[in-house]
Amino acid sequence: MNTPFIYLDYNASTPNDPRVVDAMLPFLTNHYGNPSSIHSQGIKAKESIEKARKQVANLLDASPNEIVFTSGGTESNNYAIIGTAISNKEKGNHIITSSVEHPAVIEVCKYLETQGFKITYVDVNKNGIVDVKELEKAILPETILITIMHANNEVGSIQPIKEIGEIAKQHGIIFHTDAAQSVGKIATNVKELNVDLLTIAGHKIYAPKGIGALYIKKGITLSKLMHGAGHEFNKRPGTENVMQIVGLGKACEITNQEFNENTSQMRKMRDYLLVQLNSLNFDSIVNGDVSRSLPNTLNMSFKNIDANTVINELRNKVALSAGSACHSGTANLSNVLKATLSDYNYANGTFRFSVGKNTTKQEIDDAIIHFKKAFEKLKLTKLNYH
Structure with a gap:
């Protein structure tokens, strides 16, 4: 007799929660309107997006207008890092990250090095954790961004994000954390973490692949990666992926409740x-x-x-x-x-x-x-x- 397949790779991806699928299905069949349209189908789509935005915001203890939907964790990281770098290049060109970041951060930083930015890669200790004192020593007058993952995707090490956030705040530096692996597993209250930017990936929390979000603290300005119409508070152009946004919202609601x-x-x-x-x-x-x-x-x-x-x-x-x-x-x-x-x-x-x-x-x-x-x-x- 064949035994059932056993899945022990949830850090790579998660199955869709059936409740998430149920929430999405009407937008695959009946609710097909463009959220920018003013007829009933468009209004339904728009209302559903805003409901999902509140669901994501509630999970993070953020305001809905601080949530921007993206295509996933990689886009959110790119937008956070490159957007900060470009919008603050007159203030400085130095970025601090860790040596153990996901490629969606490391490769972005390597790209910025080709564009005249200087990157410091802070090492971790034997437990995979960044030394806060060493990170603070790396700060320069021209440092404009610190980006440290909340938790490592390989060994699960949880970084001292709150302490790093306090240091960043003291020095007037924007602070981003890639929380793709941590959302739903440990607390991700943006106020308690002292972060300005936080990345979410839908497929890590029982929502579909191809959807994510970026928390952008009120007052933080990022240069856009793409240009077009004024979707997502004029931060991320393109007709919204309503069905998957609804799925991410529902997943965040379930995560929060359970x-x-x-x-x-x-x-x-x-x-x-x-x-x-x-x-x-x-x-x-x-x-x-x-x-x-x-x-x-x-x-x-x-x-x-x-x-x-x-x-x-x-x-x-x-x-x-x-x-x-x-x-x-x-x-x-x-x-x-x-x-x-x-x-x-x-x-x-x-x-x-x-x-x-x-x-x-x-x-x-x-x-x-x-x-x-x-x-x-x-x-x-x-x-x-x-």
Whole structure:
């Protein structure tokens, strides 16, 4: 008998919550009007967008007019960083970020370096966390932006965003955080976090792919990335993706209502998974500090195990991510793993496990059986690391 497919890759993407799908369906069938039109179909679309804007704002404790809808986390990060850089280039050309950011931040910063901006990449400690004192030392008179992710997508390390925000405020620097991985898992109250800009990605919170939002604190001015009509408070032109905006709004509403229940469930399942993995008695280490990480995320490395081979072996049974990209016999470690991995002999056996709000104990028990069989079956491979 075939066992059900087990999904343990929620940091990569989440399934659509059925309630989100139900909220979206009328906009795929009956409500097809352009939100800029003044007839009843257009008004219905416009009202639905504004309802969703309030739902997103309520989750963040922001004002609805501080929420701009985008195509996802990558666009939100680009808009926040490039928009700030261009609109403040007369004040300075220096940006501070961390060495462990998502490519949607790192690559944007690298692009800005080709445009005359200077970027400081602050390193993290063995737990994957930015040293606030080192970050403050990096501030220059021409620093115009600090962008630090709220939580790391690989090891789950939660950054001291509130403290960094206080420092940014003291120095008159705009502060952005990529909260794509943290929304719905830990508190993301923009006032408590002291942020000026915050990124949301819909497909991380049980909404569709291709929709996101950017919180822009009142008074912050960003140069537009695109030019056209005056949609989204004249900040992001283009006819709005009504159906997906409605979906994101509903997902945020559900996240807000069920936050405590969901985070508690995720933490219980993550902790149970750790216990069960340890019970396999394979030589392993945990990367990062579980007590200071996302409640759903566990990053572990197993000695003499080839993670990519295991994942390929289990591809029709269990979904999870490898912690290193393996090419031609060499394991290429991310910056966060280089910082957190205590012994590179474990590097190629690194897995990122990420549970979701619906993960069950039975799924974990079944996954452990699959892991054990795969670990014991596959030949061990030694790789060179750099």
